[in-house]
Amino acid sequence: MIIKNVKVYTEEQKFVPGEIVVQGDRITEVRADGEKRQTAAEALETESSVNGFSEAEEAEEVVVDGEGAYAIPGLIDLHFHGCVGADVCDGTPEALKKIAQYEASVGVTAIAPATMTLPVEELEQILQNAAAYKRAQDEHRAANAAAGQSMQKAEQEADGMPEGKLEFPEADLIGLNMEGPFISPVKKGAQDEKNIVPCNVEIAKRFLKASEGLVKFIGIAPEDLPRIFEKGYTGCNGRADKRSTGIGLYLCRQIMEKLSHTIRIESEMGVGTKVYLGLDTVSL
Numbered sequence: 025m026i027i028k029n030v031k032v033y034t035e036e037q038k039f040v041p042g043e044i045v046v047q048g049d050r051i052t053e054v055r056a057d058g059e060k061r062q063t064a065a066e067a068l069e070t071e072s073s074v075n076g077f078s079e080a081e082e083a084e085e086v087v088v089d090g091e092g093a094y095a096i097p098g099l100i101d102l103h104f105h106g107c108v109g110a111d112v113c114d115g116t117p118e119a120l121k122k123i124a125q126y127e128a129s130v131g132v133t134a135i136a137p138a139t140m141t142l143p144v145e146e147l148e149q150i151l152q153n154a155a156a157y158k159r160a161q162d163e164h165r166a167a168n169a170a171a172g173q174s175m176q177k178a179e180q181e182a183d184g185m186p187e188g189k190l191e192f193p194e195a196d197l198i199g200l201n202m203e204g205p206f207i208s209p210v211k212k213g214a215q216d217e218k219n220i221v222p223c224n225v226e227i228a229k230r231f232l233k234a235s236e237g238l239v240k241f242i243g244i245a246p247e248d249l250p251r252i253f254e255k256g257y258t259g260c261n262g263r264a265d266k267r268s269t270g271i272g273l274y275l276c277r278q279i280m281e282k283l284s285h286t287i288r289i290e291s292e293m294g295v296g297t298k299v300y301l302g303l304d305t306v307s308l
Contacts, residue, residue, distance in 0.1 A: 025045075025046040025047075025085070025086040025087075025088060026043055026044070026045055026046075026085060026086070026087045026088070027043060027044045027046065027088045027090050027095065028043040028087060028088070028089060028090060029041070029043070029089050029090045029091060029092060030042060030043060030044065030090035030092070030093055030094070030095040031092070031093070031094045031095060032044065032054050032055070032056060032095050033095075033096060034056060039094060040056045040057070041056065041057045042054065042055050042056040042057050042059075042095075043055055043057070043090075044095055048168075054095075096131070098131060098132065098133025098134065099131050099132045099133065099134075100132070100133070100134045100135070100136075100198075101127060101132045101134070101135045101136070101137075101195070102136050102201065103136070103138055103201055104135075104137055104138065105137060105138050105139075105140065106119070106123055106137065107123055107126050107127070108122060108123070108126045109122070110122040110123050111123075112137040112138070112139060112150065112154065112200070113139055113140050113142065113150055115146070115149050115150045115153045116153060117153065117156070117157050117160070120153070120154065120157045120197065121157075121194065123135070123137065123195075124161075124194035124195045124196075124197065125193075125194050125195075127194075127195035128193055128194055128195045132195050133195050133196060134195055134196045134197075134198045135195045135196070135197055135198065136197075136198055136199035136200060136201050136240060137197075137200065137201065138200070138201035138202070138203050139151075139200065139201070139202050139203060139204075140203055140204065140214075140215060140216075141203060141204025141205045141207060141212070141215035141216060141219045141220055142204075142205070142216075142219055143219055144205065144221070144227055144230070147202075147205070147231065147234075148230055148231065148234045149234075151200065151231060151234035151235040151238070151239065152234045152235075154197065154200055154235060154238055155234065155235050155236035155238055157197060158197045158236070158238055159236075161194065161196065161197060197238070198240070199238055199239070199240030200235055200238045200239050200240065201240070202231065202239055203215065204219065204220060205219055205220055205221045205227075206220075206221065206222070206223040206224070206228070207220055208220075211292075249289065249291060252273050252289060253273050253274055253276075253277045253287075254274065255271065255274040256271065256274075273289075280301070285301065285302055285303050285304075286300075286301070286302035287299065287300070287301055287302070288300045288302075
């Protein structure tokens with residue numbers, strides 16, 4: 025597919041008229057007007073040779089008019105709860121589909137929505153729903169790739185859309201951000217205090233299992249922060265997934281001190297963690 029008549033961002037850090045070439049679900053070329061480009065068949069032949077195929081397949085070029093819009097890389101939304109009347113905590117595939125389609129329509133191609141502090145059993149169901157939805161997304165994408173079609177083209181054909189009109193697919197569900205239930209009642213914000221529970225390894229294991237690896241953003245609990253640089257200390261999150269040794273941050277601090285640098289960490293549950301490296305030489 026070629027998206028023509030758009031303004032593309034160049035290495036010279038400016039927007040110029042140009043077009044974008046898409047193969048499958050990948051952008052394979054971004055070109056300013058006047059630059060020579062490969063035909064779709066040539067691009068497919070190049071990609072096939074990289075993947076170990078010797079023969080080029082016939083490729084049909086679908087041309088979409090960008091109507092002078094600015095073309096930028098897809099955005100990633102790392103912290104939101106929902107949109108257009110749907111929320112990840114609705115716990116239904118319909119809600120996730122509505123969210124993913126809207127996000128794609130405004131240029132967001134990957135999402136990691138956040139859950140609220142709800143009862144443990146309800147959160148498990150929400151995570152299971154998200155995991156099932158992610159599996160369906162991956163299966164859909166794999167099936168289209170195997171058929172030599174992009175998600176956009178497949179959905180366009182299924183909906184009987186006229187050629188050349190682009191239908192926005194879904195933003196990819198790449199993770200989940202859990203706002204609780206392991207948060208401090210003192211800094212609960214809009215969360216319901218009755219659903220806040222102390223950090224519990226067994227409950228954390230249940231969340232990790234229910235999400236099938238989708239839970240990506242878990243901050244460090246405030247009570248863990250004073251000890252994170254201690255040798256062998258893993259905190260609640262590390263004890264939950266059993267893959268932490270408690271040695272990484274300890275070694276980081278040792279190395280930084282050997283170089284006369286500093287390291288410090290700030291974290292908030294359900295939001296994330298920031299690491300600050302002081303690279304100026306300091307006196308210890």
